[in-house]
Amino acid sequence: xxxxxxxxxxxxxxxxxxxxxxxxxxxxxxxxxxxxxxxxxxxxxxxxxxxxxxxxxxxxxxxxxxxxxxxxxxxxxxxxxxxxxxxxxxxxxxxxxxxxxxxxxxxxxxxxxxxxxxxxxxxxxxxxxxxxxxxxxxxxxxxxxxxxxxxxxxxxxxxxxxxxxxxxxxxxxxxxxxxxxxxxxxxxxxxxxxxxxxxxxxxxxxxxxxxxxxxxxxxxxxxxxxxxxxxxxxxxxxxxxxxxxxxxxxxxxxxxxxxxxxxxxxxxxxxxxxxxxxxxxxxxxxxxxxxxxxxxxxxxxxxxxxxxxxxxxxxxxxxxxxxxxxxxxxxxxxxxxxxxxxxxxxxxxxxxxxxx
Numbered sequence: 001x002x003x004x005x006x007x008x009x010x011x012x013x014x015x016x017x018x019x020x021x022x023x024x025x026x027x028x029x030x031x032x033x034x035x036x037x038x039x040x041x042x043x044x045x046x047x048x049x050x051x052x053x054x055x056x057x058x059x060x061x062x063x064x065x066x067x068x069x070x071x072x073x074x075x076x077x078x079x080x081x082x083x084x085x086x087x088x089x090x091x092x093x094x095x096x097x098x099x100x101x102x103x104x105x106x107x108x109x110x111x112x113x114x115x116x117x118x119x120x121x122x123x124x125x126x127x128x129x130x131x132x133x134x135x136x137x138x139x140x141x142x143x144x145x146x147x148x149x150x151x152x153x154x155x156x157x158x159x160x161x162x163x164x165x166x167x168x169x170x171x172x173x174x175x176x177x178x179x180x181x182x183x184x185x186x187x188x189x190x191x192x193x194x195x196x197x198x199x200x201x202x203x204x205x206x207x208x209x210x211x212x213x214x215x216x217x218x219x220x221x222x223x224x225x226x227x228x229x230x231x232x233x234x235x236x237x238x239x240x241x242x243x244x245x246x247x248x249x250x251x252x253x254x255x256x257x258x259x260x261x262x263x264x265x266x267x268x269x270x271x272x273x274x275x276x277x278x279x280x281x282x283x284x285x286x287x288x289x290x291x292x293x294x295x296x297x298x299x300x301x302x303x304x305x306x307x308x309x310x311x312x313x314x315x316x317x318x319x320x321x322x323x324x325x326x327x328x329x330x331x332x333x334x335x336x337x338x339x340x341x342x343x344x345x346x347x348x349x350x351x352x353x354x355x356x
Contacts, residue, residue, distance in 0.1 A: 019255060022273055023273060024046060024047050026048060027047065029052065032053070033176065037059065044186075046258075047173065048174045050172060051121065055186050055222075062088050063183075063225075064086075065185075065221070066084065066118040067082060067083065067218070067219070068084075069081070069217065070215060073214060073236060073326075074208070075099070075212065075237075076099055077096065077099055081094045081146075085116055086318070086356055089112070089315075090114065091109075092107075092135075096158055096201055104307070104309065105156055106152060107151060109130075115128065132150065135147065144163075145164075146164060148160040148162075157202065159201075164193050164194075165194050165195070165196075167193075173187075173191075173264075177256050179225070182223065183225055184222055185222030185223075186220065189216075191247055192264055193214055195213045195215045212237075212238070214237060216245075224356070228353070228356065230352055231249060234348055237345040243265070244342065247261065259275060263298075272299065276299060277293075279292075282351045289303040289325060291303075291349070296334075297334050299334075301331035302329065302331050306327040306328070308323050317356075319355040322350060323351055324348050324350035327347070328345060329342055
């Protein structure tokens with residue numbers, strides 16, 4: 001692997017031009033992400049149906065990035081929680097959006113590195129308590145018990161107790177993306193995980209129905225360039241008795257021969273080995289986001305925006321911002337010769353730029 005892409009990533013807002021179709025290697029045995037010198041191990045490059053890569057990051061001062069991210073979404077709301085270590089700072093963030101009323105509550109903090117013990121493996125328990133913030137993601141076999149309690153910026157308390165169940169045979173999308181031996185990323189994406197429990201914000205309470213509410217996990221570990229730009233989109237829900245999930249991305253994987261595109265149908269992952277085209281206007285709060293394959297008829301979906309969630313941070317060394325549009329997806333997917341129409345399934349699409 002060369003170093004041409006190590007510190008430069010393409011930025012073209014509002015549209016991505018697919019580069020082509022390629023064959024990605026499926027990993028079937030455990031492997032370390034890095035060698036003894038902290039460089040990318042070529043044997044780790046590929047994708048897998050379950051987490052197989054140990055994120056043994058070392059070296060690369062200030063460039064290592066680790067995060068554990070969850071979204072819980074149903075047609076009426078979305079809850080998000082993130083713990084992230086950027087090597088020189090640690091970030092906690094959470095928000096709850098009432099999609100029916102168009103209301104949002106946010107929480108977050110920035111601190112010194114090392115606040116969170118983010119492990120090298122995906123399926124590990126994490127707990128963090130600081131002042132009035134209480135977060136735990138406890139792994140208990142095929143169940144994830146999540147506890148989140150935090151004050152929001154407007155003074156209300158966000159209090160959630162969630163039970164995420166991993167259905168039998170559920171697969172995940174795990175991919176190692178190589179920019180070079182010095183810059184690389186491991187992502188583990190989990191979709192359509194039924195969730196029960198309760199969310200309270202102030203005096204209001206939402207009860208979670210596992211037939212309607214699904215968890216999406218994004219677990220990331222890697223060594224990033226200073227400047228990064230990405231698209232990410234997710235569809236997650238139940239239609240006609242089938243659990244349907246779609247994970248799509250763009251920009252950050254361009255010209256690497258890897259991507260994070262995949263379809264989950266009743267828990268089975270179907271890897272999409274081509275770059276997808278994104279068409280949208282990031283400045284239009286009411287605009288649609290279309291994602292489609294141009295080399296095949298695998299995906300053609302459009303997100304209708306219900307709530308655009310914009311965020312921006314400027315702390316000098318860290319500058320980040322973008323928009324995540326929550327709404328419903330419609331269109332079609334094609335899996336093993338079967339075309340499946342998508343009708344108003346919940347999800348989101350986003351564009352973010354980072355100097356980190």
